[in-house]
Amino acid sequence: MEIHRRLPERRPYPAPRKNVLLLSCMDLRLIDDICGFMDGDNLENRYDQLVFAGASLGVMQPRHAAWRDVFFQHLDIAVQLHDIRDVYIMEHRNCGAYAHFLGPEFEYPDTAEGELAEEEEHRKHAKSLRDAIMAHCADRRDSGGDPELWDIHVRCFLMDLRGSVRMLITEGENYDF
Numbered sequence: 001m002e003i004h005r006r007l008p009e010r011r012p013y014p015a016p017r018k019n020v021l022l023l024s025c026m027d028l029r030l031i032d033d034i035c036g037f038m039d040g041d042n043l044e045n046r047y048d049q050l051v052f053a054g055a056s057l058g059v060m061q062p063r064h065a066a067w068r069d070v071f072f073q074h075l076d077i078a079v080q081l082h083d084i085r086d087v088y089i090m091e092h093r094n095c096g097a098y099a100h101f102l103g104p105e106f107e108y109p110d111t112a113e114g115e116l117a118e119e120e121e122h123r124k125h126a127k128s129l130r131d132a133i134m135a136h137c138a139d140r141r142d143s144g145g146d147p148e149l150w151d152i153h154v155r156c157f158l159m160d161l162r163g164s165v166r167m168l169i170t171e172g173e174n175y176d177f
């Protein structure tokens with residue numbers, strides 16, 4: 001489902017009531033589109049932004065394993081300092097980091113089949129990070145953290161190069177951990 005920036009009925013998830021942590025890729029073509037999307041969710045000046053090459057893949061890939069630690073260290077600080085209750089994972093099409101980390105076969109042709117395969121690959125990595133975030137929050141609650149503070153929702157999006165955004169994972173889908 002494509003998300004309309006300004007019409008709440010076309011946004012298939014509840015509006016965030018608190019602040020948000022946004023994870024996005026370093027792609028410089030989409031910086032303005034990402035700002036526009038966040039503004040459309042009424043989040044102007046209400047989000048922390050972490051930029052990792054490849055977004056969820058960047059955090060989860062093993063080549064630079066420290067990136068994963070950096071992400072979760074920042075998540076902890078964002079929860080504590082900015083009271084964030086939602087994490088937005090913003091993947092994007094034609095992502096050079098996917099080919100960089102996974103190989104040239106992860107550059108996709110602009111065909112219907114190519115776009116489907118590309119979306120599936122982004123869904124896989126976004127889901128893996130989403131599950132890691134949920135497991136991290138459960139650990140924090142289990143070790144005495146404030147249950148309300150660590151009740152985090154993760155929403156996964158895919159943006160194309162025109163700035164159109166769709167949900168990568170249907171809300172309410174089961175977590176895998």
Ligand SMILES: [Zn+2]
Nearest residue numbers: 025027095096
């Ligand atoms: Zn990218």
